[in-house]
Amino acid sequence: MIGRVVNSSQLDLGIGVLEESAKLLALLKTEQVEAFDLDDLKLEFRLVDALNEEGVDQFAIIETVIEGKGLSAVGREICSRALDRLTTKRLITFHAHNRSLVRSVLASSPERMETTDVWDGPREFQRTCLELVTEHGSPSPKVIRAMVQASGFSLVYEVGKGLDTSTVDVVLSELNTLEAEEKYAGTIKTWVNGLQSKSEAIAQWLGGEARSISPLLLIALSEKMTPRWPPLASLHSEVLLGAVEQAAGLQSSAVTATLALVIGLQRGEKSGALIVARTFEEVHQKLIESALPWSAWQWLDSELPRDRWTLILNWDRAGRLRRGLVRAFVEHHDWDAKNLEATLYNPSTRNFVVSLCEQTSKGRRLLDRAGLR
Structure with missing residues (x-):
């Protein structure tokens, strides 16, 4: 065959009785490569097709190609390039x-x-x-x-x-x-749970340069660590409110607002009042509608006052939130009372809170400072 170049038609005529895989293996093993028109034979493309063909019968050619046994130097080079184009689906099938x-x-x-x-x-x-x-x-x-x-x-x-x-x-x-869509909630939660032994690294990430944080990631971290965990409780107000804005109109909106509200209520500095002003009404309305998810209520429950004598007041979750709001403005001396008016932009809620404040001297003084009476 030396001195004569064999093309695909002549090859098929000569060994046409063989299956495609057998033809390819024969060509890959021969040392007389110079006798064939490799461009015309398209060995690499034909090999890729054969490797990716479904069926257990193709495992033999895959093994030969991977192991390289008996292949010529050119054959090994062709196989190497073809393996790079082996589909992942085929690799998965062959893996078993x-x-x-x-x-x-x-x-x-x-x-x-x-x-x-x-x-x-x-x-x-x-x-x-x-x-x-x-x-x-x-x-x-x-x-x-x-x-x-x-x-x-x-x-x-x-x-x-x-x-x-x-x-x-x-x-x-x-x-x-990842987008703040519910379809990613499971993925984010699973990864956060998978990082359960990495609390120091998580704290370091949260404490880095001012960054935005997605609502779903914030929720997942809070479910794992609780909102009282210092790295979460100390998040910059802009980061928290940014997450609230991202969640607006999404399924995670109320939970994100509750999380920010919980952190805001326990924060004594001025930023706490700003967080509360942005989130209070949304959470309050969800409580009135009995539509706040249980996980979010559990966070909030521990931050709100309980009535020692009147059980019915403890069942009124919206009422407890209003009492918690008043208590926060009374006890957090750095809070600007003027923020109370901004918080109570719903007239009905404002009337409830004003009526509540009128019952105590501290409450009445708060109303005076806030300009609400």
């Missing part, structure tokens, strides 16, 4: 057949780990990928982003245990970029 070989393919193409489809695969396939990306420490930021964005990633707890502080920062920053 031969985990070690798939692991070697993944190890040779680390850029695959930066795509979401590998982290959306079956749990055992994810585990193989995780072993590779954590061999030398925490996963890279690009890998973390792919994990976070993959809706089917199920090894969050295993990842969370081994992350260093800088990688926790990447995780939280990536979670913070």
Whole structure:
């Protein structure tokens, strides 16, 4: 065959009785590569098609290509390029057949780990990928982003245990970029729970430069740590109110407002009154409608006064919130009483609170300072 170039038509005529995979293997193994028109034969493209073809019968050619046994130098080069184009779906199928070989393919193409489809695969396939990306420490930021964005990633707890502080920062920053839509709530909550042993790193992230924080991330952190956790309780008022604004009109709106209100009520400095002024009425209305989620009420319940003698007053959640508002303005001396008027922009609520304040001398003095009587 030396001196004569064989094209695809001549090849098919000569070995047409063989299956496509057998033809390819024969060509990849021959040392007389110079006898063939490689451009015409399109070996690489045909090999990619064969590798990605569904069916267990193709496992043999995949094993040969990955192991490289008996291949010519040119054949190995062609196989190497073809493996880069092996679909993740095909790798997942083959993983159940031969985990070690798939692991070697993944190890040779680390850029695959930066795509979401590998982290959306079956749990055992994810585990193989995780072993590779954590061999030398925490996963890279690009890998973390792919994990976070993959809706089917199920090894969050295993990842969370081994992350260093800088990688926790990447995780939280990536979670913070997810849209404030309910479909992401589960993902964010799972990741926050997976970081349960990383409270110091979370605190460091929260205490960094002034940043915005998404409502769903704020809620997930509060559910895990409680709003009284110092790094949350000390968040800048602009950060809290920014989250409230982001949540406006969304399902998470009332819970976000409640969270900010709880932090505002316990904050003695002036910013506490500003937070309360923005969030009080929304939460108050939800309580009147009995529409505030139970988790949000549990946060608020511990911040509000209880009537020792009159049980019915304790069942009136909206009433307890109004009493809590008055108590906060009376006890927090740094609060500007003028903010009470801004808080009570609903006439009906204002009448309730004014009537409540009229019952005590401290309340009446508050009304005078606020210009409400």
